Amino acid sequence: MMKRLVYINDDDQAHDLYCDNRISNRKYTVLNFLPKNLWEQFSRFMNQYFLLIACLQLWPLITPVNPASTWGPLIFIFAVSATKEAWDDYNRYLSDKKANEKQVWVVKKGVKKHIRAQDIHVGNLVWLRENDEVPCDLVLIGTSEPLGLCHIETCALDGETDLKTRAIASACAGIELELLHKIKGVIECPEPDKDIRRFDANMRLFPPFIDNDVCPLTIKNTILQSCYLRNTEWVCGVAIYAGNETKLGMSRGVPEPKLTAMDAMIDKLTGAIFVFQIVVVIVLGVAGNVWKDIEARKWYVQYPNEGPWYELLVIPLRFELLCSIMIPISIKVSLDLVKSLYAKFIDWDQEMTDLETRTPSHAANTAISEDLGQVEYILTDKTGTLTENKMIFKRCCISGTFYGNESGDALKDLKLLNAVSCGSPDVIQFLTVMSICNTVIPMQSKNGVLSYKAQSQDEEALVRAAAQLNMVFVKKNASILEINFNASLLQYELLDTLEFTSDRKKMSIVVRDCQKGKIFLLSKGADETILPCARTGQQTRTFSEAVEQYAQMGLRTLCVAWRELREDEYQEWSLSFKEANSTLVDREWRVSEVCQRLEVGLEILGVAAIEDRLQDGVPETIETLRKAGINFWMLTGDKQSTAIQIALSCNFVSPEPKGQLLLINGKTEDEVCRSLDRVLLTMRITNSEPKDVAFVIDGWALEIALKYHRKAFTELSILSRTAICCRVTPSQKAQLVGILKSCDYRTLAIGDGGNDVRMIQQADIGVGISGREGLQAARAADYSIGKFRFLKRLILVHGRYSYNRTAFLSQYSFYKSLLICFIQIFFSFVSGVSGSSLFNSVSLMAYNVFYTSIPVLVSVLDKDLSERTVMQHPQILFYCQAGRLLNPSTFAGWFGRSLFHAIVVFIITIHAYANEKSEIEEMSMVALSGCIWLQAFVVAIETNSFTILQHLAIWGNLLGFYIINWIISAVPAAGMYTIMFRLCKQPSYWITMFLIVVCGMGPVVALKYFRYTYRSSKINILQQAERLGGPILSLGSIETQQRSLERELSALSISQPKSRSAVYEPLLLDSPSATRRSFGPGQHPLLDSPSATRRSFGLGQHTDFRTRNYKDN
């Protein structure tokens, strides 16, 4: 393993081997911009093709038109892309500069100086003050806090908003502030990597800082770039990684540009057109050469008898250049343009602006709006995405008494308030545990307002609730906890903290009551871990019933317990705890075992229920999107029962008998395999029935399934429209996205926290909710929205319109290019297959750049159906999902249309302008105006809604065509001098135009009408209904109303514990954890809820599998 040696506080230049702290996110420099950017642009096939064409055109022998007609647009397109890149890079430069020039305190040559952040070198001592941003990765050597601790906020790094505690290196403990300046030593650490959870290094201090001992360093001793220092007056650290080599810098990869399904389809069609073009070129090239030999007698052409070696190539190459317009050079620019407008529409949309926080939606990725309309799977996070992530203490059950059941809010329950003021001992104990058994740090601001900094939202909710019930946790001073209860100050000395881990699922603290000197163990945790530890003789039935009842309402539950410890018991235990804490091997397991030993015989005080409310409109949104044929998967780190409850309450899964939940469980490979097979079988059988079947899997089983039964699991993923995955890690979330993507499904991942970032980046579309867990997800995402319910509008309105518009725009671009190209090909048949061009260079260039691209750009305003209709009939999204509007067969339609129109224009032109009128300039203008007229009508007939802008663009463009040509015709030097004036004076010109339009559009209209009326698609029907019939009362919406009514009823029924339906019962059972296995080092820490039996959720039939063994404890 590569090592780097960092000499602390060493001004010797020889040791300065590593880069300084200059951050650079720039892709280019001023010098390499042009070559690098050009190289990047030319690595795309389309651009290479256009460049080749443009280069061929420089050869006068073969070029049919002026090279400017290709070079002009090509240079324009390249300039646009390059400018955009340059602008982005300039902005990156500015933000880098801002970070680089921030002033920091650094020790240089033994003196503390204020220097720019970019001048920090590896090994420098950096001083930070409270609320400073960490400029580079540091190893802590000193802080203001007595225990050598400091608090940092790592939001920008991992998205977690809670405060984390970091400690100084043990070797530096106790070094005086003045001496810190002079500290010398060496740190041996790994080469820079991007793992923000690992740092294995050693530090050795040089004399006079005594010991030559090697002091080990871990990630706990570091503070990383971009974190913020909080609640700590100052810290001092040694820079170990700087600049782009920090952990953050290393992980800052450029995300792969996402390609939409539509782009892929357009590329495919472009490829097909390219092949077609090659075929045309070969056929015409051969024909041209043959024709040339036969007609060599045409004396007026003067073919030389002996040509150069490349003579056979000349005609094919000429045709290649003639046909190069088949692939529209403008399509990329037009698409980029409209795509950024789609993104703007999302940004501008007021209906997607979160009124509470006043955050508008934002499309960070402007290139993938069409994909929104083609989403097939939505993978959603639960907490903060479906729910508000605003934890509120709602109910509790203290020693058998339920509080908050009547009013729905325990804090307003008079019974509880009375109990508090009366000083009921149970309630006071309960509140004490609530307020201090946690890792919350109370913070008193200068004006006396108390605020809490908590690692978990649940703890904060409990502390706040306790504070409202007069049990105010006011101060945490080293190991002294102060509570203010009814104006009397209680002090506890914190002896030990038995930390929360996801295995233990509980946390405890040991405190000594400073007044009475008694020692208490205070615990809180999940019911399945606390209730089994109840002291023998205590009835836990009430509590488990309370848990059950609360869970049904979708509340998160925490059991609260305590126990008084004897002094000697504690002392004994304390020793073994210290020993376990200092072991090097299997430390975590040892500690948890020791903790387990103390957490027995607890007096259960009660159950607290915390509400994480569903966001507004979540059930409606899910229901609408499911109707639109989108499948939902819920991926959550939360536990199974909560996940299922939330899933039920937000329409994610239907209640029995319509829905059925299949559980995949197991801890060994074998169990998972059997479980998986079973579920698969059920899934296959029920697939034909109109039933909502969902599978539920937890992280551990998922790990095994992905490792050993990937194929079966993939099949399951395809079969299942709904899935709930609980207890999954961020990387598993990303893996699940990967599985769906590998089956060619379009996936959308939506989440709000740092743990969703990987999933969001992996998915075709990542949506971030700019919520409470920070902006991490929103920053990584392609779209950020304020609330989950905006997803409906994002997909159904913006996604669908974008898809429809791009489908039209791209196919139309090919249509118009093919149209003019076909005319050129036809013309070559009457020009001796020699490769002459009917149109002049100016017309060809203007045709692509002006005449045909402007009308189609306003198709970004087109709406086939009103937003309301789409919302009422979300099923219509199917047309987008299945790619019905852009696929080879629709493309064939446009291809046929362009062929037909080319025939119409060409035949009519050569007949109407035959004999004495067959002057080439005039004829080319007649054919060109024919094309322009036709394309105006084509755009018009394909437009569903005409706004004033569309009329302006379509008809204004037609007028513009004449104006431009009149101007060109007025220039004597131009090739087409006077042509347009001559034509416009001829009645036969206008008659010809009229004929072309009717011949070209008549069949199109007739066919469209026929299809529209007699073979109408669902879109057509809705259009007709919308425009003829006023409000559409569809059976679908009636059904929706019924459903929602039903849901309200069922919601009511949940809140009445007595009348709850049997449907929910099986879902309530949580995993009994009667036995805890000890984990071997190789086992997954996620291992939990060891229900040995496979279970399926569902009505009746599955109850056999249930084991309700925890009651026996």
Place this chain on the structure above:
Amino acid sequence: MNSDGPSSTSGVGGSADLATPRRNSKRPKYSKFTQQELPACKPILTPGWVISSFLLVGIVFIPIGLASLLASRNVVELVDRYETACIPDGFKKDKVKFIQSDSNKTCNRNLRVKKDMKPPIYVYYQLDNFYQNHRRYVKSRSDQQLKSKNKENETDDCKPEATINGKAILPCGLIAWSLFNDTYSFSRSSQKLQVNKKDISWKSDRDHKFGKDVFPKNFQNRTVKGGATLNASIPLNKQEDLIVWMRTAALPTFRKLYGKIEVELKKGDVIQVTLENNYNTYSFNGKKKLVLSTTKWIGGKNDFIGIAYLTVGGLCFLLALSFGIIYFVKPRRLGDPTYLSWNRNPGGGSNN
């Protein structure tokens, strides 16, 4: 057409929010454009609209077609194909040899006027199978050289007729080189008919494309002569035959104006044409025709537009009729929600 005005969905995005004070500048600005709520007209293809527009097109097209056809039929046209007839019997086997020989190529043709022809009567020559649009041919010219005196050496595009012995040919290029050189003279009852060869070319060409101080130079000096020679003392803008010829034709069959006869020709008149059959179309089996034609508003004789209009008009009537019949025989309610498959079997989301 049915237009339902602004397709606004609800008031949520609209006025309700405008009232609230804007504290956050990030808030999107409200306008009909940004909210995609511009008032729009949303036409749909209803049977009424489609049938009546087809009817309308039919009603408009048939009169226009009739008028065009009438105009075209009123054009009197005399066409005489002479390229074979003007070959002496001895050369019928090898026409190319005849045309390349120095023998006398004068040929006499008689044309009988079938209808009265009002002046001006246009005299055209028509070539068939002559590719003036051939790429090698159509590009072989130099517009600058033709236009200005001091650009006579701009002959790069004119290959292979650019220079002779290092001196620029003026006018250069294949087009000029192959200038048509058959000549016609007409007489009626031994009385010569004057052919007016002035103003047969476009005025814009004479004024702006061909210089008045540019004179032919080194033209047709090679051993292999293409077509006509030019009088080196006449400036190019007076060489109207050349100007006409240089307006290349887009099709292999074309007519070019030779001159105008400005007297009326009566029905039954016999016109004697004395022509010099010089131009070689024999090597590529081209036809040569002499055409005398009057004009109408539609131009020369061209039945195509009239026939096309009548056909299209008729077809539109037919379509309108059949759509009407289908509509009455098999009426179909537009926008019937029962046609929506998800309404028929509720619950199925993505069927069909």
